[in-house]
Amino acid sequence: MSPELPSAARSRAGLTSEAAFRDWVRRVVTGAAELHAFEAGQLDAVMDPATGSAILLPEAQAALQGSSRLVLGAFDALPGEVCVLDAAGTVVMTNPAWRAFAAAHGGAGLGICEGANFFAACRNVGAAERLRAAAVAAGLREVLAGTRKLFRSGYVCRIPDGGCRFTLTIAGIAQPGVGHAVVTRENLSERRRAPATRGSGRAKGGRSAAVAHASAPNRLLAALPAKDYQRLLAGLEPVKLTYGEVLYEPGERMRHVYFPSDCVVSLLTVVEGGRVLEVGLVGREGMLGSRLALGFAVSSGRALVQGTGTAVRMKSERFMQEFRHSPALRRALLRFTDTLMLQVTYNAACNRFHVVEARLARWLLMTRERAPSNQFHLTHEFLADLLGVRRVGVTLAASALQRRKLIRYQRGNITILDQQGLEGAACSCYQQVGVMGLQAAR
Numbered sequence: 301m302s303p304e305l306p307s308a309a310r311s312r313a314g315l316t317s318e319a320a321f322r323d324w325v326r327r328v329v330t331g332a333a334e335l336h337a338f339e340a341g342q343l344d345a346v347m348d349p350a351t352g353s354a355i356l357l358p359e360a361q362a363a364l365q366g367s368s369r370l371v372l373g374a375f376d377a378l379p380g381e382v383c384v385l386d387a388a389g390t391v392v393m394t395n396p397a398w399r400a401f402a403a404a405h406g407g408a409g410l411g412i413c414e415g416a417n418f419f420a421a422c423r424n425v426g427a428a429e430r431l432r433a434a435a436v437a438a439g440l441r442e443v444l445a446g447t448r449k450l451f452r453s454g455y456v457c458r459i460p461d462g463g464c465r466f467t468l469t470i471a472g473i474a475q476p477g478v479g480h481a482v483v484t485r486e487n488l489s490e491r492r493r494a495p496a497t498r499g500s501g502r503a504k505g506g507r508s509a510a511v512a513h514a515s516a517p518n519r520l521l522a523a524l525p526a527k528d529y530q531r532l533l534a535g536l537e538p539v540k541l542t543y544g545e546v547l548y549e550p551g552e553r554m555r556h557v558y559f560p561s562d563c564v565v566s567l568l569t570v571v572e573g574g575r576v577l578e579v580g581l582v583g584r585e586g587m588l589g590s591r592l593a594l595g596f597a598v599s600s601g602r603a604l605v606q607g608t609g610t611a612v613r614m615k616s617e618r619f620m621q622e623f624r625h626s627p628a629l630r631r632a633l634l635r636f637t638d639t640l641m642l643q644v645t646y647n648a649a650c651n652r653f654h655v656v657e658a659r660l661a662r663w664l665l666m667t668r669e670r671a672p673s674n675q676f677h678l679t680h681e682f683l684a685d686l687l688g689v690r691r692v693g694v695t696l697a698a699s700a701l702q703r704r705k706l707i708r709y710q711r712g713n714i715t716i717l718d719q720q721g722l723e724g725a726a727c728s729c730y731q732q733v734g735v736m737g738l739q740a741a742r
Contacts, residue, residue, distance in 0.1 A: 380397060380484050380485065380486060381395070381397045381398040381401050381411075381484065381485040381486075381487065382394070382395045382397070382398055382482065382483070382484050382485075383395070383398050383414075383482075383483050384473075384480060384481070384482055384483075385418055385440070385444075385480060385481045385482075385483060386480055387444055387479050387480065388417065388419075389417050389418040389419040389420075389440060389444070390415065390416070390417050390418070391412055391413065391414050391415065391416055391417075391418065392414065392480075393414065394413070394414055398411070398485070399413070401485070401487075405464070408457050408464070409455065409457035409464050409466065409485075410422065410425075410433070410436065410455070410457075410468070410485075411485075418437075418440060418483070419437055419440070419441075421433075422434065422436055422437035422440075423437070425457075429455075429456075429457055430537075430538045431516070431533070431536065431538055431612060432453070432454075432455050432456065434517075434538045434561060434610050434612075435453055435516065435517045435561065436451075436453055436455065436468055436470075437610075438517055438561055438562045438609075438610060438672060439451030439453060439470055440470050440481060440483075441562075441672060442672045442673070443470050443471065443472045443479075443481050444472070444479050444480075444481055445479075445672070445673050446472065446479060447672065447673050447674060448472075449471065449472055450469070450470070450471050450472075451468075451469070451470040451471075452467065452468070452469045452470075453467070453468050454466075454467055454468075455467070455468050464487070465487075466485050466486055466487045467485070467486045468483065468484070468485055469483070469484045469485075469486070470482070470483050471484075516529065517561040517562065517584055518559040518560060518561055518584050518587075518611075518612070519584055519585045519586075520559060520585065520586050520587055520632050520633070520636055521559055521612075523632050524626075524628050524629060524632060525628050528622075528626045528628045528629055531622060531625070531626065532614070532622055532629075535614045535615065535618040535619070535622070536559070536612040536613070536614050537612060537613060537614075538610060538611070538612050539558075539610070539611055539612070539613050540608075540609075540610055540611075541558070541560075541563045541565070541605045541608065541609060541610070541611050542605060542608045543605055543606065543607065543608045543677065544604070544605065545604070545605040546602060546603065546604055546605075547565065547588055547603040547604070547605065548588070548589075548599035548601070548602060548603040549599060549602055550570055550599060550600060550601055550602060551598055551599070552598060552599055553597055553598050553599075553616075554589050554591070554592060554597065554598065554599050554616055555615065555616055556589065556613040556614060556615055556616060557587055557588060557589030557590075557592065557613065557614050557616060557619045558587060558588040558589060558611045558612075558613045559586075559587045559611055559612050559613070559614075560582065560583050560584050560586075560587075560588070560609065560610075560611045560670070561584055561609060561610045561611050561612065562584065562609040562610055562671070562672040563583070563605060563607050563608060563609025563610060563611055564581065564582075564583045564605070564606050564607035564609070564667055564670045564671055565581070565582045565583070565588055565603050565604065565605050565606065565607075566578045566580070566581055566603070566604045566605075566606045566686060567579055567580035567581070567582065567601055567602075567603055567644075568601055568602040568603075568604055568685070568686075569601050569602075570601065570602055575685075576602065576685045577651070577685070577686075577688040578647070578663075578685070578686040578687070578688075579601070579644050579647050579648070580640055580643050580644050580647065581643070581663075581666050581667065581670070582603075582640070582670075583607075583669065583670025583671070584670055585636070585639075585669075585670065586636040586639070586640065587633070587636065588603050589616065589619070590633055590636060590637045590640065592616055592619065592620060592623075593623055593630070593633050593634070593637065594637075597616070606667070606676075606678070606682070606686075607667065607670070607671050607676060609671075609672065642732070642733065643733045646729045646732050646733050647729075647733075649729070650662065650727060650729045651687070651688050654727040654729065655697075655727075656687060656689050656693045656694070656696070656697040657696075657697040657700050657701065657725065658725060658726055658727035659687055659697075659727060660683070660687060660694070660697045660698065660701065661701060661706070661722050661723075661725040661726035661727070661730075662726040662727050662729055662730040662733075663686065663687065664676075664707065664714065664716060664722060665719070665722055665723060665726055665730055666730070666733065668716055668719070674715060674716040674719070675713065675714065675715045675716075676713070676714045677712055677713055677714075678712060678714055679712045680694050680695065680712075683698075698714075701722070701725060704721065704725070705717055705718060705721075706718045706721045706722045706725060707722070
């Protein structure tokens with residue numbers, strides 16, 4: 301019959317009865333070598349014959365508890381405001397500095413308490429913070445998905461004492477299984493409060509706009525001078541664009557222009573019989589509605605959302621007012637339009653001269669540049685329309701890429717497994733239409 305572990309030794313209180321615990325261990329450990337190692341303090345745990353579970357020895361338990369206290373003490377001693385999020389974005393741990401800010405300002409500036417959800421906090425901010433909060437949520441989503449190691453963004457919010465300006469940094473916690481993230485907040489307002497009080501109201505507004513401008517996820521907007529971006533900001537509203545949503549139809553008036561943040565939109569040409577062919581792809585590098593700048597108020601094709609995400613939009617009339625007023629906006633838009641026309645040209649040549657497998661690889665890489673993840677949901681029918689081929693052609697091309705372990709394709713879900721390999725499989729057009737500055741995270 302196996303020796304029975306003293307109940308006192310099984311509990312945390314049993315650490316005070318070390319002699320009884322050691323007597324039990326000597327009855328369990330029968331091998332001479334193991335017993336010698338135990339007496340020499342070289343064992344951290346023994347196996348309980350009754351339960352088959354490992355029992356930490358008192359010294360190992362004390363060391364483990366001491367290590368945990370050290371980590372928690374270091375976390376609490378950090379002077380900055382820090383919180384830990386789980387894979388769903390829920391706050392599971394905060395340090396005293398974070399809790400003090402949350403208590404003092406009632407959750408303003410995304411300063412939420414333990415148990416609250418960071419994504420929900422980003423959705424529930426006021427109108428003045430929506431653009432910045434949407435950028436933070438997009439960055440957090442990428443970090444938790446493992447497609448981005450670090451995200452940093454400026455943030456401005458209103459608190460009872462006035463404006464509060466800080467830098468948010470989100471880093472992933474590397475561990476197997478479910479991911480977590482650490483959020484740190486550096487309060488710039490308190491650090492520079494004295495100089496700020498001497499500045500004018502205009503200077504404060506300019507600094508706030510500069511922070512918002514720096515955090516703009518759309519590259520066209522981020523490239524504008526701060527003063528031009530500030531003018532646009534008042535007319536922009538955040539929107540969520542969902543897979544399959546149609547923004548423009550051929551011959552219809554374009555009521556809004558759109559600046560994608562983390563969504564992807566296909567530009568399609570509609571021909572007889574309702575068949576369509578993709579001629580362009582737009583994401584965070586540009587905008588939808590650039591045809592307005594050429595003097596046309598109606599769309600020449602269909603704009604179809606192929607990747608759910610966020611964007612900001614502006615009424616077309618307001619946009620044209622800003623376009624006429626801002627030389628910087630005109631230059632940025634004309635540069636983007638030229639890049640888009642180059643993409644359309646190469647797409648036409650690619651559809652004529654290159655095989656479907658290479659075209660599919662190019663198209664997946666172009667989508668990955670603009671998407672926040674290496675996973676997409678696309679049906680055979682949708683891909684066939686985009687590439688201008690039959691569904692069987694999509695099946696053969698996707699199967700070939702999957703056999704080479706470049707992608708995984710199951711029930712409409714595509715995952716890029718080897719981006720460098722996929723670049724090798726793509727046609728030469730990708731080197732011409734790949735958007736500079738939008739390299740996908742690897």
